[in-house]
Amino acid sequence: MMFIPHSDAERDEMLAAIGIQSMDDLFEAIPKRYRFPKINLHEGMTEIEASAQLKEIAEADLSVEDVSCFLGAGAYHHYIPAVIDNLISRGEFYTAYTPYQPEISQGTLQGIFEYQSLIARLTGMEAANASHYDGATACAEAGILAYHQFRGKRKKILISPGLHPHYAAVMQTYLENFDGVHIEIPEFKSLDSVTPQNLADLIDEETAMVMVQYPDFFGQLFDYSEFAEIVHAKGALFCMSVNPIALGLLKTPGEMGADIVVGEGQPLGIPLSLGGPYLGLFAAKKDLIRKVSGRIVGETVDNRGQKAYVLTLTAREQHIRREKATSNICSNQGLNALTAAIYLSLLGKKGLQDVARLCYDKAHYAAERISKIPGFHVLNSTPFFHEFAVACPAPVSEINEHLLHHGILGGLDLSRMIPSLQNVMLIAVTELNSKEAIDDFCRILSGDENDDES
Amino acid sequence: MNIIPGFFYSKNDEWVEVKGTKATVGITDFAQNSLSDIVFVEISVSEGDHVEASDLIGTVESVKAASDVYTPVAGVVVAANESVIDNPELINADPFGKAWLIQVENEDGIDTSGLMNAEEYKTYCEGRG
Numbered sequence: 001m002m003f004i005p006h007s008d009a010e011r012d013e014m015l016a017a018i019g020i021q022s023m024d025d026l027f028e029a030i031p032k033r034y035r036f037p038k039i040n041l042h043e044g045m046t047e048i049e050a051s052a053q054l055k056e057i058a059e060a061d062l063s064v065e066d067v068s069c070f071l072g073a074g075a076y077h078h079y080i081p082a083v084i085d086n087l088i089s090r091g092e093f094y095t096a097y098t099p100y101q102p103e104i105s106q107g108t109l110q111g112i113f114e115y116q117s118l119i120a121r122l123t124g125m126e127a128a129n130a131s132h133y134d135g136a137t138a139c140a141e142a143g144i145l146a147y148h149q150f151r152g153k154r155k156k157i158l159i160s161p162g163l164h165p166h167y168a169a170v171m172q173t174y175l176e177n178f179d180g181v182h183i184e185i186p187e188f189k190s191l192d193s194v195t196p197q198n199l200a201d202l203i204d205e206e207t208a209m210v211m212v213q214y215p216d217f218f219g220q221l222f223d224y225s226e227f228a229e230i231v232h233a234k235g236a237l238f239c240m241s242v243n244p245i246a247l248g249l250l251k252t253p254g255e256m257g258a259d260i261v262v263g264e265g266q267p268l269g270i271p272l273s274l275g276g277p278y279l280g281l282f283a284a285k286k287d288l289i290r291k292v293s294g295r296i297v298g299e300t301v302d303n304r305g306q307k308a309y310v311l312t313l314t315a316r317e318q319h320i321r322r323e324k325a326t327s328n329i330c331s332n333q334g335l336n337a338l339t340a341a342i343y344l345s346l347l348g349k350k351g352l353q354d355v356a357r358l359c360y361d362k363a364h365y366a367a368e369r370i371s372k373i374p375g376f377h378v379l380n381s382t383p384f385f386h387e388f389a390v391a392c393p394a395p396v397s398e399i400n401e402h403l404l405h406h407g408i409l410g411g412l413d414l415s416r417m418i419p420s421l422q423n424v425m426l427i428a429v430t431e432l433n434s435k436e437a438i439d440d441f442c443r444i445l446s447g448d449e450n451d452d453e454s
Numbered sequence: 455m456n457i458i459p460g461f462f463y464s465k466n467d468e469w470v471e472v473k474g475t476k477a478t479v480g481i482t483d484f485a486q487n488s489l490s491d492i493v494f495v496e497i498s499v500s501e502g503d504h505v506e507a508s509d510l511i512g513t514v515e516s517v518k519a520a521s522d523v524y525t526p527v528a529g530v531v532v533a534a535n536e537s538v539i540d541n542p543e544l545i546n547a548d549p550f551g552k553a554w555l556i557q558v559e560n561e562d563g564i565d566t567s568g569l570m571n572a573e574e575y576k577t578y579c580e581g582r583g
Contacts, residue, residue: 151498290494290496290515
């Protein structure tokens with residue numbers, strides 16, 4: 001859309017229409033001293049100067065392109081095919097918004113519909129919405145759905161200590177003002193204690209929803225099929241927060257009996273960009289569809305029998321019965337959802353399997369190498385995907401400083417989120433970590449710096 | 455338009471059939487006709503819940519609109535119709551029969567004061583065109 005400012009002639013015409021002489025007359029009601037306050041702004045730069053300054057600011061930041069990255073913990077460094085930027089930069093798509101007259105933008109709606117279909121397939125669920133802000137807010141929307149599903153009669157939301165601590169914190173923020181809702185997270189004791197079995201004992205008749213992460217925050221994988229049966233036997237809903245890349249390789253949440261699947265969609269072709277904007281995945285079983293928050297695009301036919309797309313089931317969103325809606329959220333991450341749809345279409349089933357397999361294999365290669373370094377010990381004793389926790393011989397912050405000196409971005413210092421995990425690093429490996437980079441990482445960890453050129 | 459003699463009616467187009475201390479509640483033929491094809495029914499109370507007259511008991515959603523349903527009479531819910539939840543189109547087919555929504559019981563008797571009889575409801579509907 002072009003921005004065309006008013007011309008002087010138009011201004012004069014408007015002033016004449018309301019019967020005043022000048023713009024000063026228009027603002028006469030505002031005391032003079034407030035009318036044009038002095039704003040201490042920079043006097044301006046030339047484009048060349050501004051460009052140089054922006055470059056300087058950007059260079060002060062460390063990009064994953066400049067280092068060898070072993071940091072994950074919810075945001076992952078994957079390859080983003082060049083075609084993605086090319087397609088999403090098209091003028092027709094380059095907006096984060098679903099237009100306010102959505103049906104006039106059939107291309108936008110079709111993009112969302114394709115995204116929903118892909119997410120439903122990937123998670124093994126019957127329906128997916130048009131997306132939420134990010135993984136954490138999608139988790140919170142799941143909690144709100146569960147609250148409404150039981151009409152506020154079940155007040156407990158049980159969260160695995162294997163859920164990303166930031167997601168749990170966002171759920172707490174969203175849900176703390178819902179009447180009587182309480183969030184229960186068993187205290188983290190040790191990595192070995194973060195299991196479905198230990199969570200199962202805490203499910204009771206008060207429980208509205210049980211939430212786990214798959215793979216969990218520490219990379220652990222469990223088959224939740226039996227656990228889902230236990231949750232359902234207590235009458236509660238079972239929600240899984242997933243890493244979509246992992247689903248290229250693993251049994252789907254749908255196969256395991258999940259009622260709701262949420263997750264962070266960033267790994268699907270979305271850049272790390274300092275933590276956002278990301279993409280909240282949200283899928284559910286068909287019988288929950290009317291309680292699913294946000295927007296859902298459906299396929300139909302128009303009055304000439306041609307295929308067409310519409311926003312569907314909006315009666316409960318914000319238009320007709322907003323006071324009865326599960327949630328009044330109606331933003332979706334349109335552009336990032338489109339990115340995920342393009343990424344998944346581009347890779348295809350086989351490509352996604354390959355990416356997941358590479359992540360898995362490389363992470364296991366790295367874990368095996370690291371476990372042989374004296375003083376380092378891999379804590380994961382159950383199957384894991386592309387992330388694992390390592391007990392280190394020194395504080396992680398010190399090790400990371402040393403690694404960075406060698407051009408390596410180390411893993412997350414887990415003590416920052418879980419104080420009892422002193423000297424424990426959470427390491428992520430993706431398809432972008434070459435064997436050489438992993439070998440280098442292990443070499444620096446082992447204290448051997450002879451071959452280092454930097 | 456069908457109206458059953460002997461039933462009681464609310465201004466919100468719910469009907470009540472009283473048998474002893476029990477009452478059955480549903481929505482009327484006029485209501486289903488103005489909503490058109492019903493695609494979704496939610497009953498938001500369950501057995502054992504105490505309801506007062508005018509309490510929300512559920513929602514009926516058609517291709518055109520979503521409408522709240524209130525109980526016109528007070529009591530304890532003794533039954534909710536599961537089959538109408540599974541087959542929302544029953545409301546279009548048989549609003550006064552198979553598509554009842556809930557049954558309530560009140561040992562002090564069902565209070566129908568403030569409700570219309572069939573004759574009054576017929577006039578009320580005609581007045582709305």
